[in-house]
Amino acid sequence: MAKVAGRKKRIIGTTVALVAIGGGAAFAYWTAAGTGSATTKADTSKSFTITSEITGEPLSPGGPEQLVSFTVTNPGTGVQTANKVDVRVANSDGTTWTSEKGCTAGDFAVGTPDFTATSIQPSEGATGTVTLRMVNLNENQDRCKGATVPLYFSAS
Template sequence: MAKVAGRKKRIIGTTVALVAIGGGAAFAYWTAAGTGSATTKADTSKNFTITSKITGEPLSPGGPIQTVEYTVTNPGTGVQKLSNVVVTIANDNNSAWTPTSGCSAADFQIVSPTFTPVEIAPNGGTTTGTVTLQMINRDTNQDGCKNASVPLYFSAS
């Protein structure tokens, strides 16, 4: 029986040792450190596109006012802020307009648009506005402006 009791003691001792070792392994861990990075590229802003439509009677000295409705479109993939729209009488490349002798941009008056800066949604989002155009009645002969096509140049920022 002493053999059996000694054997039981060894089994119990071995079990206790294995539990202690196994229990200790449950609390073991590795420490580690690491770094990483990623780089992406933000898109650039896309130029607004502007379309317009003119309504009203033909211009004449001191005559009717024409209304120019314009639409500013955001072709970009992100929201873009429209802070200002400036309209001038100029060619489509913003060069000075001189149609013929006896007529110039000084014969016309543009009332600049007034609006609150706005964020335009991406992928074709739009905002609209209006400006007015009138031919000024000057104390000179303005026959040079008869049948003149007056180009308007829009600049949005």
């Protein structure tokens, strides 16, 4: 039993020594700090595309009006809002139109477009209509016979 008691003392003594050594051990480390950032670029708005279809009788001075249906399409990747659509007789670049025979935009009247301001999803469209008629100027308007009358649309 004396051997057992001596052995127990050695185990206890060794354990106490190890705890004392371990408890007093030093740990080394580095301190650090850091920052970070990221950037991205927002897309820009894309110009709306506008397509149209005209129905009705051919135009004539004081004659019936034609109905022009149009669609404003959003080709962008995000939602874009179309507040209004303007339509006028003009060249495809918006400049003043005159036919080869002298027919002008003044020979025609474009109504107020029926279009409701709306947010348009990507690759989707919003529709509207407008009327077009030939004005009776109480003069010879033969210069407009057979003229191809261009309409210019702008959406904003």
